[in-house]
Every structure is written in structure tokens, then in C-alpha cells.
Amino acid sequence: MGVNQSVPKIDGKGLVMGKAAYTDDLAPENSLIVKVLRSPHAYAEIMSIDTSEAEKTEGIRCVFTYKNVPDKIFSRAGQGYPEPSPYDKKILDRFVRYVGDAVAFLAGVDEESVDEAIAKIKVTYRIMTPIIDFEKAKDSKTIVHDEDHTRSMFEMGHEPSRNIAARYAMEIGNVKEALKSCDIVHEGRYYTQAQAHCTMETHTAASWLDLQGRLVVMTSTQTPFHVRRILAKNLGMPISNIRVIKPRIGGGYGGKQCIHGEFFVTWVTLHTGLPAKIIYSRKETFQSTYTRHQMRIDMTIGAMKDGTIKAINMEVLSNTGAYGEHALTVLMVVGSKTLPLYNKVEAVAFSGDVVYTNTTPAGAYRGYGAIQGNFALESAIDELAEKLDIDPVVLRKKNMIHLGETSKIFEVMGEGQEGTPMTIESCELEKCLDICLEKLEYFEKGKSREISPHVVRGIGIAIAMQGSGIPHIDMGSSILKLNDDGSFNLMIGATDLGTGSDTIMAQIASETLKVPMDKIIVYSSDTDLTPFDVGAYASSTTFISGHSTRIAAENMIKEIKEAAKLQLGSNQVEYDGMIITSDKGDISLSELAEKLYYSEHQKQLVSSGSYVSSTTAPPYMAGGAEVEIDKRTGQIKLIRYVAAVDCGTTINPNLAKIQVEGALLQGIGMAMYEDVNYSDSGQLINNSFLKYNIPTRMEVESIDVSFVESYEPQGPFGAKSVGEIGIDTPPAAIANAINNALGVRITRLPIKSENVWMKLNHN
Amino acid sequence: MEITLNINHSMHHVLIRPDEFLLDTLRNMGIKSVKKGCDTSSCGICAVSVDNKLVRSCAYYSIRAEGKEILTVEGIREEASLIAEFLTGEGVEQCGYCSPGLVMAIYTMKHELDEPDIESIKHYLAGNLCRCSGYEGQHRAIMKYLEVK
Amino acid sequence: MNFKKIVRPLSLDEAYHDVIGQEKGIVIGGGVFLRLQKRSADLGIDLSCIESLRMIQERENDFVIGSMVTLRELEKNIQLPRSVCQSVRQIGGVSLRNLVTIGGSIWGRYPFSDIITALLSLNSKLQFFNSEDMALSDFLAKDKLEKDILISITIPKAEYSAFRAYKLNYTDFSMVNLSVSSTDEIRIAVGARPGRALLLQDISNAHTAEELLADVEFGTDLRGSGIYRRKMAEVMLSDLLEEGLLWK
DSSP states (O other), X not given: OOTTOOXXXXXXXXXXXXXXXXXXXXXXXXXXXXXXXXXXXXXXXXXXXXXXXXXXSTTEEEEEOGGGSOOOOBOOXXXXXXXXXXXXXXXXXXXXXXXXXXXXXXXXXXXXXXXXXXXXXXEEXXXXXXXXXXXXXXXXXXXXXXXXXXXXXSOSOOXXXXXXXXXXXXXXXXXXXXXXXXSEEEEEEEEEOOOBOOOSSOOEEEEEEOTTSOEEEEEOXXXXXXXXXXXXXXXXXXXXXXXXXXXXXXXXXXXXXXXXXXHHHHHHHHXXXXXXXXXXXXXXXXXXXXXXXXXXXXXXXXXXXXXXXXXXXXXXXXXXXXXXXXXXXXXXXXXXXXXXXXXXXXEEEXXXXXXXXXXXXXOOOTTTTHHHHHHHHHHHHHHHHXXXXXXHHHHHHHHSOOTTOBOHHHHHOOSSSOOOOOBOOOOOHHXXXXXXXXXXXXXXXXXXXXXXXXXXXXXXXXXXXXXXXXXXXXXXXXXXXXXXTSOEEEEEOOOOSSSOHHHHHHHHHHHXXXXXXXXXXXXXXXXTTSOOBOOSOTTOIIIIIHHHXXXXXXXXXXXXXXXXHHHHTOSOEEEOSSEEEETTOOXXXXXXXXXXXXXXXXXXXXXXXXXXXXXXXXXXXXXXXXXXXXXXXXXXXXXXXXXXXXXXXXXXXXXXXXXXXXXXXXXXXHHHTOOOOBOTTOOBSOOSTTTSOOOOTTSEEEEEEEEOOXXXXXXXXXXXXXXXXXXXXHHHHXXXXXXXXXXXXXXXXXOOHHHHHHXXXXX | OEEEEEETTXXXXXXXOTTOBHXXXXXXXXOTTSOOOOSSSOSOTTEEEETTEEEEGGGSBGGGGTTSEEEOGGGOHHHHHHHHXXXXXXXXXXXXXXXHHXXXXXXXXXXXXXXXXXXXXXXXXXTOOOSSSOSHHHHHHHHHHHHHO | OEEEEEEOOSXXXXXXXXXXXXXXXXXXXXXXXXXXXXXXXXXEEEOTTOGGGGOEEEOSSEEEEEXXXXXXXXXXXXXXXXXXXXXXXXXXXXXXXXXXXXXXXXXXXXXXXXXXXXXXXXXXXXXXXXXXXXXXXXXXXOSSOOSOOEEEEEEEOOSEXXXXXXXXXXXXXEEEEEEEEESSSEEEEEEOSSSOOEXXXXXXTTSOHHHHXXXXXXXXXXXXXXXXXXXHHHHHHHHHHHHTTOOO
């Protein structure tokens, strides 16, 4: 009925037609406007703060500083609980730790009065020397969290006195010994930047008190249940008094997997009793939310002359900025979602430090470490191939993971904890690679060719894997309710970011219940009305929440059959979707439903399903870039990007394709366009769309995505995740293509024409 | 100050600040299809049609719109609905936040370009940013829509 | 930029009266870059109601462009020298080019401007309400602008003209731009250096692109370094000289 069909998104038309759907569209008309005074200094102590003039401004209802908000320390990360991120943030603090950190917030009847009042808040700062360069942060004189106030919920190497938010190390086998026995060892150092999410809807939240005096929060979030928990704990009120609603949200990509404006609006509402809303400016979104973790990755890979890779060592330095949200887990994914690609090694080691600096905090961002790791690993593999004089594709094929195999890493490394052993039960990586090679005419055209005296083209390849949810942690649940016309309400905690998960869940319910899609009415992400779900992250929604919907639907079929037995007076009933048959006669589902609610054996049929996985079935992909470069200037044009993906069954092929196409362009943006610069004093320079270039539709001539279907036994209807995998390959594939074209290896993102030219001419 | 605006085929008397932009005026009036994406007139999300020209409502003074015909998605329901069929047919609306502005751009483009081909379409729409979809699917949808028309 | 009041004069006389009036008045062209500026003024003077400022007039040897003509109108006018259309094509997007005016682009003397570079190479002249006519190059060199209204821009016809720019993405500000025109003489302008556009002097076809640009100052900013800007400009110029077959 529903699965493997390209049905349009159930909310798609309404969104395109511009119906009120997002937080600001739906916030109460008379909401107080809330704004935040942001620190102009990268590191300072607030010596005095005078809000009296601001408070006297006409239209102002309240002004808050660190003196009159709850003094609790927590992590804003929307993750499993207890969070694998250090507790190092307060709603407002006496110390500001980056340019854009919150100093105070205030609420007024309109924007004008708030703008007027915010300028009247007088703050005296004791300015301290910030640490901006993450390579100098460890054991720096500047200690970002100097007060002894931070803590971690479990051991993660948290050492704030050394500016270390978290650290991790593991070794399987003996890497040093294995490297000694190798014919060729490649060492390389790679840098990735703190990419910005650039969701088109900036971070927005609204709150009000309902008729019962309960706090209602409507927010542009990926994790409504985590938001409710974090608010409750730190506002000092019971979870039962808070309702969090996620309406439609204008993009997430990990950027809304954290608390942002929710504390500010709720504190205002609790104090005034009035509805309040906050809409982050674009500058605030760049400067005062989260970025991808900036990283330096050192790779050592050793191989034999025949191309057998024997040992890999990966050492990471990650910049978490001023606060440590997702510090440990993103670090671990750098290794755990890349190193198993080459699972035949004798020894493999991974280690890393995540350091605090006085820059915008880093957090979750699609790829979540994997894209950083992929750039380093897949660049290094090409470099190794060059040294071995083996074609990089041949080298990959010889060493990469296949169906039925495993990697010790799955068992050793999880997210913030130990992993889970697993055997790969679906993997079409080799076929993905072959499709890319064929489409790019890799062997026919060659990796490099001259187009004209000045212009040369090159082709580069990278392969990738991701996960599907976090085993034993990520939990999703669904409730189904039969209506008196035979339709079903499907209530899910799963959080649709625009990716279409509401539609995917409806497809899964429709397939299981054997009823048409229009019989499934979806309602999602409202903590009062929908069951628990951890939220939309870690590529978990289809894989985890999807199972919960399948289970709920299977349980509903049982309920229906039991009810039908009573109605039909038979012990043998068969359910066929629209009709229930038995030896004593048949009854249609709608007839049965009507009887159940109005006439005979009355009973409300409700079912539920919950799911936690024991594995994280990786999706795989291969990506190939063809670039054209003007040798005189190094100017790079991305002619095309070809990708083939194995995400198991595509529940909705259209939506899966758009997921990958969109992720690829974000990856291409990181690879080539999205530059991040700080001034020496810690001012983020690229803080608007005038200075931060995301790709327009003109940047890439063509993106070609295809799928290689596999069947993942652990996934709902054979599906694996598809939300993140698409972002991983562009940085390495493009770097490899440039190297193949020109013999110039770029190891720092973003790859700009100027860097290529510099390297060509001033090496 | 009070001005009179012709919005989506009907006249409205609206109270505005003298230097108010059309984006705020329209949203304050409850026309929520018009979205704000940036503060620097860079993203194209707030695009509306004024006298059949595509403009960024975030930088268009409301008083300048007096005497002109303002159209948002709400005012071109039939055409927008058709365009929506094609966009949702490819699944390119993802988060949907940039979609109404894109629909307005496609609408004015259809009236402005005589013989649109993929290059002229891409150039025309280059100022409409989207962070979700990667644009390829948008182009598939638009090519199909224009062939049908 | 905030305005306490915006007036919409119907004639140039009226507009000029507002400009030189008592209140702190600022002329609004397209209004797009004004919007980004963090200051406020008592009075905004919107020129969009003055019909004569919206005309493009073709004469025997030149075009006269009203200062309120939008970049999109320039882009679509195929009669104009090619470099004018080329220079506006990648600015912002259609919905932005429908707002931004040629007059506002010139009056702002923005160093990143693409159109100024094209107009400079075409030897354009400016007409004002009060001041004498002035070459664009002189206008760019002025220390301070007096209160006045830019009425029109005269663009001579050219046998050959072309504009090139290097941008980090399609709609970004140029890292460097360059324009060439030839009629009786060859004129070459280079802009976004990142300093304001300037004209190359003493052009002779005995010189290579590198030699022509040797005295031009290129600086470093967020978008690129001075030496890279120079390299880009050299390559763009040598391509244009070849394309226009100007260096035979």
C-alpha cells in the first residue's frame, strides 16, 4: 500500500501554499517580543549591570540578568539522558565566553520598545584575554571555564582546567607494531571548518500559559521531549506542567537539536503570565547558536605493496567553542562512522581531545563528525594509493567492508559509550561505487584530462557510511487509534523537520494495516498528545520511529481481530485491511468501527508500539566529483557530482532522493564555499549571508543521485537511514578530484580557488 | 500613517510606520506565506510580486506599493496550486520555508521569460536560496510544470 | 536605516527642495543598501514617483539612463552595451535587481560595485539637478558629495565592451571585477580591488595584461588576497583582450 511509493508529503501542499505553519506564524498575536543582549567581548566578567533605564522604557515588561534567573548548570544538548555532554552552561552567567554569549534578556510589547531598551542596559565588563585558536587551547593560560562549576554526568575526560571538554581514546590491536611491518606509511594532517547550518527559518520559540496555568512552549526544535525535560529541570517545575509543541520547522540539520530561545521566552511567560516569543536574527543564528565542530585530524595509514591496508591511526583535535554540547559524541563519530569502512586492518586506533575556546559553541550538525572524519580518511586513502601506485578505486575495493563482515569498532565505539557488536546484514557499497565509476566514465576518461591549454578536468571518488539511530538509547513510539469510519489517528513523537517523516510513518502504517494512505491521519511532536520519542537526530527516525509505527500497527491488527471475533462470533478471523473475514461471515473495517463506537461491544481500539534497536545498520554510499580547473588561476568549477546510495528499502524514493541531493549540496558547500573566520578578538566575521556563502543553484552544473536497493533485516520493511549519509563524501571527493586534475593536494576546508592557485605556484 | 494597498485583488487600509517594509506589513496583516529568512536582503525567501515584478518584500518600502498590485501566494491560488503539485510531486518542498517565495518567482518567471530553458530558469531563480533540497529536484519540477503549460 | 518620515515628491524641483531643506534628508534610490546601514534620518526622499528618472533613452551616440532605472531593466535591455548587462546579471537575484537602481549604485560609490566598473570603462557621464555634468571617474574621485540629485547617466555606445568578475559564489560580491570597452580608444576599468574601481592609464597595445595592471593597487580582505586578485585580474584582462581581438 504505502511503502516504496513516492507519495507526496502529506503537509507539502499546505507548506508550498504558504499556510501558517511555523512558530512565528502560530504564536499568539499579542506575544511579548523577547530579545537578548549579546556580549561584544569574547571573554569577560560582568562587573556591573544596570537595567534600570531599560526597565523604565515605555512598553518594557521585564529585564533579566544572571541575578534573577535560575542559577543552574546544565547542557543544552538535546540528547539521551543523562546527556553525554558536559554540564557547563547557565541560562545567564556572570561570565560571557564568546562574542554573542547571552548577557541579559528582556521583553516588551513591540520590537521598537525592546530595541530602545536593550541599548539602555549598562554593562561594565572586565575583559579577559580570549583563546580563539583551537590548536593553542589545550593547557592555555586562558581557561574558558575557570570557575569550578562544570561537571560531566559520567567519565568523559572532562578537564576544564586544561580547556578539555571531553576526550576519548581506543586501540584495537597494536597500531605501532602493525605500522612497522608496512611497506608504505602515509601521514597527513587535515582541517575542517565550523560550518553553519543556515536553516532558512531562524531559531524561534513562543510560550504562553494555558487555561489550567500550564506552560505551553511552541518551538522550532528537533527534540521536543528533550526540551521539555531540560526546561523542567532548570526552571524548577514538574515535567507534567510543561507542554512542548513542535509545529512545522524551517530546516534543522542538527542546528535545532539543542535549547536555544526556549529558556528566555518561558521565563518571561512565567514572570508576566503573558505570551512571549523570540525570533533570532540571522546574525544571532550565525553567532549565538551552534556550528559544526571545527577539527584537525591526523591520519596515519600503513599498507603493503599489494595494497593491503594493515593499520590506521586517527587523532583528532575538535573545537567545541565556549560550551561543550555534543563534544564527546561528535568526536567519537569521527572514527566510529568512518573507520569500519576499512575493516580488514590488523590494527586501528582512534583518539581525540575536544577543546574549549572563546568562539561560538559547536553542536550537532548533519554528518556529526562523520563528514570531518570522511574528509581526512578518504583524502588519505587517495594519497596512500598514489604512494602505492595503485588506482584509488582498486585500493578501496580491495580493503572496504562487504556484506556479512564486521568490524571490531562497532563493538568498541558507540556514541559516548561502548558500542554494540554487529555483522553487516545489508551492504551494496561496491555496487554503489561501480555505478559512480560508470556514470563518470572513470576508467574510460581517466582521472585527469586536458580540455584546453589552460583547462583541465579531474575526477575524484569517496565512499562513506553512517548509522541508523543509536542502539539501546534512541527510542521512538507510536499510538494508533481507530475512528468510527475505519480511519486511524497515528500519533507519533517523531519530529518531522521537513524531511517528510510524518509521511514516512503514514506510509509504514498504511503498509502494515493494509489500508490506503488517506485512512491514516498523522499528528506528531506534541508532548501532551503524542508518545515519547527522542527526536529527529542520529539518522534515527525511519529506522527507530518507523519500527514503532509498524509495531503499533501490528498491535492494532490484533485489537481489530479480537473485536471482530466478538462482533462476528467466530474464533477464526482474518484481517485484510478493509475487510475482516471469518467462517461466520465478513465485516468491513468501517462497519466494525461504527459498531464499536455506537452499537455493539463498544470499545475504543488503541494500540501502541515502542522501539529501541540493538544495532545501527549503516547506510553506504559512493560519491564522485568531476571538477574543471583553470590552471592559470586555480579557479574550480564543479561540473557534476554523482552519487549512489544504499539505504536499504527507500520507503519513499522521491523523499529519499531529495534528502541525498540536499545533503550533497550542504557537503559541497562545506567543501568549497562556506568559510568561517574570526578576528583576533574573537568576532565571527562571516555572520550574515553577505559574508557566508551557501551554494546557490548555479554552483554545481549537475547532481546525479541513484539508489542501489538492498534489504536491511533490522530495518522497517528493509529500510536504513538516509538523512545524513549524503553529506559525507563531497569534501574528500572534491579534494581528490582536484588532486587528480592538477597534482595539488588540498587538506584544509573550504577548498577555495585561491588556495589551489597558491599551492600550484608557491608550494 | 495610513496607506491603501491593493493586496491579492482587494483594497486594504493599513496603518504602517513610515519606513515600514512590505514584509512586515503583509505579515502583520496575517498574510503568513511571506517569510523572513535573513536581515540583509540576501535569501529571496520573502519574494512577492508587485506589478508583476518579483521583489524582495524585506527591502520594499510599503508606501512604495501604494497604487500597485501586490500578489502573494494567497492571491494566485490556482496557479500556485498547480505549481505546488509539481513541487510536491518531486518532494522538493522539504521544510517548505522557502517554497512560497519560490512559487512567486516561478510565477513571475513564467510571465517574463518567453522561451525558458534550463539555463535561463536557473539564472532567473539564482536569488532564491534553499538549504534543504539541493535545487536539482526543483528544476525537475519546474521543467515539468513549464512543459505542461 | 530608519526614517522618521518619507516623502514622495512628484517633481525634481520638489525633490531638490527636500534634499536641501532643513531636515536631515537622505535620498532613497532602490533602498536596499540603505536598509543595511545602522543609522537613522529624519527624512527619506523617495524618488520613485518622478517619471523622468525611470526612462532609458537611446540617442545617436549614447544612451541616457534615468537614475531610478533598476538593474533588472538594464539587464533586460539588449540595446545597451553588452558590458552593462553582463555587470548586473549576478547581482543578488532578480528580486533584488528589480529594486536596486543605477543611481543608488553610483551615488553609494561602493567599492564592490560591478556596474560602476562597467560604466567607468564605457566613459559614462553623470547629470545632476544642481551641479555641472561630470565624468563618472571624476565623481568617484571627489572627496565629499554635496547635497544634490543624480538625474541620469549617459553611456556612450561602444564597438566592443565586456565585463568579467570573479565571485566566490554566483551571487556574491565580486572579489575583483574588470571591464573593457573600445570605440576610438580602449578603456579598461578594474574594481573590487577591494578598493573603488579605477581606470587604467596609458594603455598601449604593446603591453601585456600583466604590464597594464602593474601599477594597480590590489589589497587583501575576507574574499581574497591582493596577489590573487591581481592574478585573477590579469587572466580576465588577457581573456577579454583576446576575446575582443583588441591586441592584434
